[in-house]
Amino acid sequence: MEWSIQDIARIAGTTSRTLRHYGEAGLLQPSRIGANGYRYYDEDALTRLQRILLLRELGLGIPSIVEVMQGETDDAHALVSHLQLLAQEKTRLDRQIASVALTIRKLKGGEQLMAEEMFDGFDHTTYQAEVEQRWGKDAYTRSDQWWRSKSDEEKAAFTAQHVAIAADYASARSGGAASDSDDVQAIVARHVDWLNLSSPVTGGAITARRLVGYGDMYVGDPRFAANYGGRDGAEFVREAFVYYAEHSLA
Amino acid sequence: MEWSIQDIARIAGTTSRTLRHYGEAGLLQPSRIGANGYRYYDEDALTRLQRILLLRELGLGIPSIVEVMQGETDDAHALVSHLQLLAQEKTRLDRQIASVALTIRKLKGGEQLMAEEMFDGFDHTTYQAEVEQRWGKDAYTRSDQWWRSKSDEEKAAFTAQHVAIAADYASARSGGAASDSDDVQAIVARHVDWLNLSSPVTGGAITARRLVGYGDMYVGDPRFAANYGGRDGAEFVREAFVYYAEHSLA
DNA sequence: CTACAAGTTGACGCAGCGTCAATGTCAACA
DNA sequence: TGTTGACATTGACGCTGCGTCAACTTGTAG
Known part of the structure; x- marks a missing residue:
């Protein structure tokens, strides 16, 4: 032939x-x-x-x-050294992500904006007054203190993780993955972990009910939806949340 | 001017x-x-x-x-979209690392070799007989069962993490970092987390004493030292372990 | 005025192909 | 047999962000 x-x-x-x-x-x-x-x-x-x-x-x-x-060289040997290269690449990327996130925050005007920004991505409330109205009068203070207690590295890592998660949703969605697929559910798992990082502020680990609540908020508020690529993206995340809440947080 | x-x-x-x-x-x-x-x-x-x-x-x-x-475009805007690129790159890398690790394991001949390989990197004992002699007669069985209980993805992730850690030591060392520097100690922290992943096998979380013990083994056995770039690399890791044990596991 | 070091310039190279313009091939139709 | 049009195929250039190099200038010491 x-x-x-x-x-x-x-x-x-x-x-x-x-x-x-x-x-x-x-x-x-x-x-x-x-x-x-x-x-x-x-x-x-x-x-x-x-x-x-x-x-x-x-x-x-x-x-x-x-x-x-x-x-x-045999295949395995070549792959092992290649794996080392990849691992190095990865840590380089991690570092760069941290510095970029850090630089962004610095550019945005110092610590003052940080609590807002973080809250913006985290529970969608951008302004202090709004936070207080929506979450109770001392929620803003608690969040602000929690955020300030973190080192620059930690802050950068926190921000970067969320960006990575949002990017993963986006690529999964554009790749045609369903919101209840294993891939997407794995992203949700990371997202939940991320949300739990600030459980000291929000009072305890994420429950199924709270997760779905977040999903609704993401869809309902365009400022938040923007983090996930607009309304459609947020809707996708909400569906994934609902499925995850039912099957993995039951 | x-x-x-x-x-x-x-x-x-x-x-x-x-x-x-x-x-x-x-x-x-x-x-x-x-x-x-x-x-x-x-x-x-x-x-x-x-x-x-x-x-x-x-x-x-x-x-x-x-x-x-x-x-x-203002700086912040440009950096944010750049950050998204980096995040995508990172997940792509993560996936590739997992596939490469998986492929390596497949090439190495299936499950049979897995326990050995993992033990090889994990506590430096390559052969069943040696494991039994060194760690007690049922250590090999426990380890083998623990390893088999993991999914392919989990195994790949486990292997990849260790490779990444080893690569980080290497780059830190070649970059002139001291074993008690913050950077290196952060790697040790990840290393300890990684070691703790198999605490079900080894019986409880890492203690200061056990960590130093591992460090000694790394230096003492060339098969293990090879994972960290030879004797010098292993020595570097051991120093970092000792410092970590005294200051973070006290 | 020579000799030599230090500086400067444009040009080529690299990794892994995508993307041409220029031809070649082949079946169908006149 | 000649023509036409649809596809194939080939080598060459392009792309990223510079490192490296040969050839040529400039400036300083003797």
Whole structure:
């Protein structure tokens, strides 16, 4: 059996450009080249290609894959060192997220705005007067003190976590995931953990009832919905909350 | 005041090449260009450059910075959307780390090897016989059962966490951090959390005494030291453990 | 006036392909 | 057999953010 470059690309789920690139890189040569210069690939090449694509999906660079395919390194070894790279990347990212969050807060004008901002994302009340009206007269003070008690690092981490959670909802939703899918429910679990971080302020761990209450608030208030990509995003989160409340907080 | 490209680069802590690049990108023009083509920069340019470098450190791309500098977006807004990018990147990385860890385990030949591998990283005993001798006759069984009780995702996460921790030690050490520095002690805190994950097996949370014991083992056994970059790395971890044990587990 | 160090410039390189413009191939139709 | 149009295929350039380098200037010491 023999296929043209386009055929192989379709079968393996990649592009002809990529195949030519692998050819240049010495990763995968066509099994035959026609008199007209066209590349043709056989079944061995297809198998090899699929292995290459797997390693690429795992993030290995072409030189590493070349090594592996030449048998100088076994797959596991290459993946382990790759894993170390990924881990480093991750901590670098974590650090950067923390500094960016910190810088944002500094730019926004110092501690004064912090309680508001945090409350804004946390229980959707932006102004002190509103907080007091909605949550009781000393809620603002309690929250403000709690927030001030945190170090800069902790504040940044807290903010960053929420941003990450919101981003995850967004990508899950755009990827077509259902609000009761495992993926989304896993995000909710993290979200609940995050909410529980401030349980000292709100008085105890999240209950099913409270979680659904939050969901309603997210949908009802555009300032909060904005955190989740608008009304539709907030609605998605609310559905996920409801499901989670029923199945995991019962 | 006016400086040559090299002067400005040194003052701001960057390179002349970078400055020329920013020039081409329209980010930062020299305040004057000599008849010989040499670039000269004044104080305004220096101020602007420092702002640019700050945003770059936070990971903003040049086009984004151009926007910000043109006043089309304020800093905070740009950083918030950048933060979302970073958060997405992070979850992508998390997923990839999990898949790589999972793939590694699959390659290593299924469940059979898992208990060994995990024990290998966890308390340095590679072989069943050795485990039994060192930790008591049913330690291996307990550990094996505990490990088997985990889902694939959980196993992958567990492995990935340890790799990340080891990588963090390595980068901290190569960055010249002391074992009693805040950064390193924060890594130890995560390490302790990680060790506590298997407290059901080892019988209760880590104590100061046990932590130091682990440190000694890491240094003493090359198979384990390998996880932390060899003897020197293990020694570094041991020092960090000792400090942590005295100051945070007292 | 020479010799040499230090500075400056534009150009190429890199990773992993996406995206062309320029040709080539092939079946259908005249 | 010649034409046409739909698809394929190829090599080349582009992209990010600079590091690195060869070639050329400038300035200082002797």
